[in-house]
Amino acid sequence: MAYFDEISKVKYEGRNSDNPFAFKFYNPEEKINGKTMEETLRYGIAYWHTFTGDGGDPFGAGTAIRPWDHLKGMDLAKARVEAAFEFFEKIDAPFFCFHDVDIAPEGDTLRETNKNLDEIVAMIKEYMKDSKTKLLWNTANNFTNPRWTHGAGTSPHADVFAYAAGKIKKGLEVGKELGAENYVFWGGREGYESLLNTNMKLEQSNLASLYHMALDYSKEIGFDAQFLIEPKPKEPTTHQYDFDVATATAFLQQYDLQDHFKFNIEANHATLAGHTFEHELRVARESGMLGSVDANQGDLLLGWDTDEFPTDLYSTTLAMYEILKNGGLGRGGLNFDAKVRRGSFETDDLFHAHIAGMDAFAIGLKVAQKMIDDNFFEGIVDDRYETFKSGIGKQIVDGKTSLKELEAHAIDIKDINLKSGQVEKIKAKMNQYLLNI
Ligand SMILES: [Mn+2]
Numbered sequence: 001m002a003y004f005d006e007i008s009k010v011k012y013e014g015r016n017s018d019n020p021f022a023f024k025f026y027n028p029e030e031k032i033n034g035k036t037m038e039e040t041l042r043y044g045i046a047y048w049h050t051f052t053g054d055g056g057d058p059f060g061a062g063t064a065i066r067p068w069d070h071l072k073g074m075d076l077a078k079a080r081v082e083a084a085f086e087f088f089e090k091i092d093a094p095f096f097c098f099h100d101v102d103i104a105p106e107g108d109t110l111r112e113t114n115k116n117l118d119e120i121v122a123m124i125k126e127y128m129k130d131s132k133t134k135l136l137w138n139t140a141n142n143f144t145n146p147r148w149t150h151g152a153g154t155s156p157h158a159d160v161f162a163y164a165a166g167k168i169k170k171g172l173e174v175g176k177e178l179g180a181e182n183y184v185f186w187g188g189r190e191g192y193e194s195l196l197n198t199n200m201k202l203e204q205s206n207l208a209s210l211y212h213m214a215l216d217y218s219k220e221i222g223f224d225a226q227f228l229i230e231p232k233p234k235e236p237t238t239h240q241y242d243f244d245v246a247t248a249t250a251f252l253q254q255y256d257l258q259d260h261f262k263f264n265i266e267a268n269h270a271t272l273a274g275h276t277f278e279h280e281l282r283v284a285r286e287s288g289m290l291g292s293v294d295a296n297q298g299d300l301l302l303g304w305d306t307d308e309f310p311t312d313l314y315s316t317t318l319a320m321y322e323i324l325k326n327g328g329l330g331r332g333g334l335n336f337d338a339k340v341r342r343g344s345f346e347t348d349d350l351f352h353a354h355i356a357g358m359d360a361f362a363i364g365l366k367v368a369q370k371m372i373d374d375n376f377f378e379g380i381v382d383d384r385y386e387t388f389k390s391g392i393g394k395q396i397v398d399g400k401t402s403l404k405e406l407e408a409h410a411i412d413i414k415d416i417n418l419k420s421g422q423v424e425k426i427k428a429k430m431n432q433y434l435l436n437i
Pocket of ligand 1: 266268269305306307337
């Protein structure tokens, strides 16, 4: 059965195309700096938002009209697999991502859940044989079911911790079975609401133990995926342990996990943490831990995680700058952890939204590459820190000076020739780059 009958394969038609079902900027075969756009951008489709989500929010029921709405249970799960692979083919997606509960319904026990998963995973494996779409990452949903109310790996109850461990074990097996490139840990409810009843040290140490056990088990079964932590500062808990990249880096270092994890960085989580998307990418890149990206955007007028499709070209350009300076995303990719707005309830909107996001990052890639070719930011930064290249500045950088020497250098200085930061001039030039692609 076809679920998106009226839509044919989305193709690149160029910037002047009037066809809403065509890419205007994303041309998968076009080479940018020696690599095709498809190879660099490594787009992924988020199963949960696109096939499982129904447009419901805390104030109202789902609005989405989907051709699989009439089905339930395992029949619904199977229809979603069929629809997903038809969608992947039509949108030309190289990757997809899922949580366990997105693809198969939970049973009353972990044993029943695993049985449902096995059936759907076998079906997905069959579909993958005839599809170019690969699994970018999978993960365990340890946050939706009421048992995770107080956390999963940070739960105050040992049975909940064991249940979480069992689900992760299964997730690693599923990842191996489907050839996942990465395995993601999003903290979900790993945090706390109030210190009045919380043993923070025990919770964090238990979480680290869970990660170590996951590493051991993946080694044992020969699953060589890249492990990724996805920071988020708040929501659902008040204080999430993986607040941002810097906080999560300290956690990984404290528990000797830093050599085994990279980060999956989500734009909307960055802005919730009070950072820009590019800030989080930069912090991860500078420590060699930029692994993958959840490509979306938040609404800066709202204080919660809106998971919108990315359309802000400043943001996609600065993100692609970080990704290109990182030498690409390696085994990671750009996963559209994004949902159509509740009011965008028609099936066609799934295509419009992905086309918008794919074009926005394609523009970002082209503009960022052009700026790198021109040494645009590098030139600005190089000039700005010029005084550290020689003399006392070089001695500071090389660690060859002292407070005494620095005082002697500074003691009679009257005028320091500080230069303007020229942020407005830089932004105006960036606008020229964006308009001239
Ligand atoms: Mn989000």
